[in-house]
Amino acid sequence: MAASNRNKHTHPGRRLIVFALVIVFLYGLMGLTKTWTPRLGLDLRGGTTITLTARNNSDGSAPSKDNLETARSIIQKRVDALGVGESSVTVQGDRQIEVAVPNVSSDELVSLVGTTAQLGFRDVYSVTQSSGPASGSSSSSPAATSNPTDVSTALPSSPAPKATPRASGDSTGAADFDSALKWTPSAQDSTDFAAWNCGEPENVAPDQPLFACDEQGQLKYLLGPELINGQRITDSSAAIPQGEVAWVVTMKFDGTGADQFQKATTQLATQSSPKNQFAIVLDGKVVSAPSVSTAISGGNAEINGANINETSAKELANQLKFGALPVSFDVSSVDAVSASLGDEQLQAGLIAGLIGLILVLAYSFFYYRGLGIVVVGSLLAAVIITWGTIVLLGQTVGFAMNLPGIAGAIVAIGVTADSFIVYFERIRDEIRDGHSLRHSIQSGWNKARGTIVMADSVQLLSAVVLFILAIGAVKGFAFTLGVTTAIDLFIVFFFTHPLVTLLGRTKFFGEGHRFSGFEPEHLGVSRASLIGRRRARSRSGRRTSGSSRTGSDTDAPGDDEGDKPASGSKES
Numbered sequence: 415m416a417a418s419n420r421n422k423h424t425h426p427g428r429r430l431i432v433f434a435l436v437i438v439f440l441y442g443l444m445g446l447t448k449t450w451t452p453r454l455g456l457d458l459r460g461g462t463t464i465t466l467t468a469r470n471n472s473d474g475s476a477p478s479k480d481n482l483e484t485a486r487s488i489i490q491k492r493v494d495a496l497g498v499g500e501s502s503v504t505v506q507g508d509r510q511i512e513v514a515v516p517n518v519s520s521d522e523l524v525s526l527v528g529t530t531a532q533l534g535f536r537d538v539y540s541v542t543q544s545s546g547p548a549s550g551s552s553s554s555s556p557a558a559t560s561n562p563t564d565v566s567t568a569l570p571s572s573p574a575p576k577a578t579p580r581a582s583g584d585s586t587g588a589a590d591f592d593s594a595l596k597w598t599p600s601a602q603d604s605t606d607f608a609a610w611n612c613g614e615p616e617n618v619a620p621d622q623p624l625f626a627c628d629e630q631g632q633l634k635y636l637l638g639p640e641l642i643n644g645q646r647i648t649d650s651s652a653a654i655p656q657g658e659v660a661w662v663v664t665m666k667f668d669g670t671g672a673d674q675f676q677k678a679t680t681q682l683a684t685q686s687s688p689k690n691q692f693a694i695v696l697d698g699k700v701v702s703a704p705s706v707s708t709a710i711s712g713g714n715a716e717i718n719g720a721n722i723n724e725t726s727a728k729e730l731a732n733q734l735k736f737g738a739l740p741v742s743f744d745v746s747s748v749d750a751v752s753a754s755l756g757d758e759q760l761q762a763g764l765i766a767g768l769i770g771l772i773l774v775l776a777y778s779f780f781y782y783r784g785l786g787i788v789v790v791g792s793l794l795a796a797v798i799i800t801w802g803t804i805v806l807l808g809q810t811v812g813f814a815m816n817l818p819g820i821a822g823a824i825v826a827i828g829v830t831a832d833s834f835i836v837y838f839e840r841i842r843d844e845i846r847d848g849h850s851l852r853h854s855i856q857s858g859w860n861k862a863r864g865t866i867v868m869a870d871s872v873q874l875l876s877a878v879v880l881f882i883l884a885i886g887a888v889k890g891f892a893f894t895l896g897v898t899t900a901i902d903l904f905i906v907f908f909f910t911h912p913l914v915t916l917l918g919r920t921k922f923f924g925e926g927h928r929f930s931g932f933e934p935e936h937l938g939v940s941r942a943s944l945i946g947r948r949r950a951r952s953r954s955g956r957r958t959s960g961s962s963r964t965g966s967d968t969d970a971p972g973d974d975e976g977d978k979p980a981s982g983s984k985e986s
Contacts, residue, residue, distance in 0.1 A: 426912030433795070433908040440802035452801070453808035455816030455890065458760045461516035462523045462750045466743035468509040476509045481740045486511055489527045491736040495728075503527075510746070520750045526729055533644025533734060535678070536624060538691035538703055539599050540636035544612040544627060590621075591674050594639040595681060599623065607636040626693070628700045635700050637693050641678050644696075646671025650734035652727035661727040663717040665734060672713025680709040701730070763820035770824050774831045782838055784923065785914075785931035789834050792910045796830055799901050807897075818891035822877075826898030829873055833906050836869075837862040837914070838931075845937050850945060851926070855918045859911050866906055874899045 444450055468477045468485070482505050490503040493515055501515040513527050599607075603623055612627035612634055620640035627634045649666040667675055682690045683706050694702045694717065702717050717730065771793065779786035800823065807813040840862040844854030877896030881889055917923045923930045925945055934941045 426915040429908045429912040430916075433905075433912075436904075436908075437795075437798060437802070440799065440806065444802060444805055447806075447809050449805055449809055452804040453812070453814040454760070455516070455814040455819070458816060459516045461514065462518055462520045462748065463512065463514040464520070464523055464527060464748050465506070465746040466511045466513065466527065467746040468511075468741045468743055477741045479508075482509070482511065485739045485741050485743075488736050488739055489513060492526055492732045495732045495736075511743070520748045522725070522729075524745055524748065526732065532697055532739075533647070534620060534640040534695045535642040535644075535675070536637040536640055536693045536695055537594075537597070537678075537682070538635055538637060538688050538693050540604070540607060541688045541691075541703070542608075542634055544632055544634040591641060591677075594621075594641050595678060597623070597638045599636060599638070603636065607634075610634065624695065624698075626695055626698060626700050628703075633700070635693055635703065637695065637700075640695075641692070642667075642671055642674050644734065646674070647734050650731045652724070652731040661722050661724055663722065663727050663731050663734070665715045665717070667713040667715075669713075672711075675713065675715070676709055676711045679706045682706040683708055696730075696733075760820075763817055763824075767820065767824045767827070770827050774827060778831075778834070783929050783931040783933075784927070785838055788910060788913055788917070789831070791913060792834065792905055793827070793830060795905050795909050796826075796898070796901055799905070800826075800898055803897060803901065804894075813893065814890075815894070816890045818888060819894040822891040822894030823898055825895055826902065829870065829899055830902045830905070832869065833866045833902060834910065836865050837906070837910065841914075842932075842937060845932065845939055845943075848939065848943055850943065851918050851924055851932055855915055859914075863907075863911075867903065870899050870903050 466489075468482065470476065486503050486505050489511065490501075493501045493503060493513065501513075503511065503513050506512050513523065515523055607625055610625045612631040620643065622639060624637040624639075625634065626637055646667050647665050648668050648671075650663060652661060652663050654661055678692060682692055684690075687705060690707075691703045691705045693700045694704075722730075774793070775786065775790060778789040782789070804813065804815060808815075837859065841851075841854050841858035844858045844861075845851060849857065874896055877892045877899060881892035881896065884892055921927075923932060926932045926934045926941055934943070
């Protein structure tokens with residue numbers, strides 16, 4: 415059996431060659447991709463995290479899981495349209511959605527993801543100045559036409575009679591197109607409109623008339639029921655048309671929407687101002703109120719105007735393209751991380767990791783002396799492989815290192831150190847039992863590897879379970895911990911054990927130098943026992959036939975590797 419174990423591991427260099435080839439392969443791939451640094455997460459690169467809380471349904475219940483998932487999918491599409499990587503949109507609990515996007519300002523992100531984007535087209539029956547508080551500039555509203563023209567008409571202010579309560583419509587009810595096209599305001603509607611001002615709450619049910627204001631809060635509109643729902647829009651984009659200098663938002667309707675749009679513009683073209691206008695209403699505000707002189711066919715329309723710039727055009731196009739959110743949200747929290755703060759956090763994480771590394775090395779050199787070289791080499795190998803793995807994972811699966819991920823890597827240092835301690839202690843136990851160093855390295859490995867594999871397997875399983883069940887940034891911790899634990903197993907098998915085997919064959923370690931970590935006096939054994947009885951006699955030149963050992967001891971294949979003395983007692 416001793417001969418079998420010895421012959422099985424006579425080529426530790428082969429495992430070291432495999433180890434070196436793995437490193438060459440990793441960094442060769444990095445060279446092909448020309449990427450040498452890992453992707454950094456939001457908390458290290460800078461960006462914005464927003465928590466959206468869904469409002470209760472009309473009966474006070476929380477939104478359904480299906481609606482939350484639909485909202486999450488729409489928000490994810492809106493965020494992806496920004497062209498930034500490493501964003502995340504996750505459902506938290508039964509009513510919250512967390513959105514994290516790097517390198518995007520908080521105002522821009524709130525405007526993009528917090529807007530419900532419920533779009534509708536309504537007839538305009540009256541336009542007047544609002545006597546309520548105005549906000550923003552007095553620039554003209556955008557226009558939406560087949561051939562864009564300037565459209566808004568401000569009527570003189572009317573006396574403000576006392577408003578009476580108006581009936582609430584069904585917020586989910588759909589308006590009938592023919593009925594909405596024939597609708598006219600009643601005297602009560604006109605009275606209520608005159609008393610209403612911007613900033614006051616108003617019912618926005620599709621099948622009911624609507625009081626709405628422009629985005630500046632200066633003009634208020636009396637609008638009919640919804641003629642065309644925004645869901646009829648099949649595509650939307652933002653661009654500067656050829657030969658022009660201003661941004662516009664183009665919309666394309668489906669078949670039904672195109673037919674309804676043509677019928678509506680045909681009727682509006684015959685009306686006088688302001689009844690020849692239709693309002694584009696987004697989340698209860700009039701984005702544009704263009705006038706119509708001719709019927710618009712083809713199912714295409716544009717939104718343009720002085721308030722349309724590159725940013726607003728792209729945001730509106732994305733909102734229209736991906737549809738309205740099925741749930742209304744309130745912005746619960748906005749956390750912005752600057753790039754400079756991210757650098758500080760990264761520096762703090764690296765310092766913490768360096769401190770942990772120094773403590774492990776200090777303990778290793780203090781307690782195991784020369785074996786600390788193995789610890790240094792193994793940890794350096796772990797850093798090299800981990801770096802290459804994280805860089806490649808960032809390129810292939812989009813993994814981004816964040817602060818929890820750095821914490822996982824720091825924890826992995828302790829896991830790796832634990833593997834060294836288990837292995838070294840098993841070797842020292844074998845030496846104390848009277849075996850030679852060479853024999854103890856192999857027998858100690860046979861006993862230690864099971865413990866190492868079991869401990870790392872538990873750690874790896876815990877990381878997998880945590881990754882599956884965790885949400886948000888905790889996934890980064892679990893993923894990094896799992897990756898580094900798997901790397902630790904690879905290093906122990908293909909670097910640490912072969913390196914210890916080779917070092918055991920050197921004079922410094924093999925003969926138990928006082929700084930080797932295998933000093934016989936410290937371990938309570940004789941030097942002859944440490945280096946093997948036959949090798950000890952060879953060095954002292956004492957080869958006699960009158961030895962106390964039996965003939966079988968002389969020829970035993972394991973004797974040179976330091977098997978126990980046949981007498982069963984240790985030499986002192």
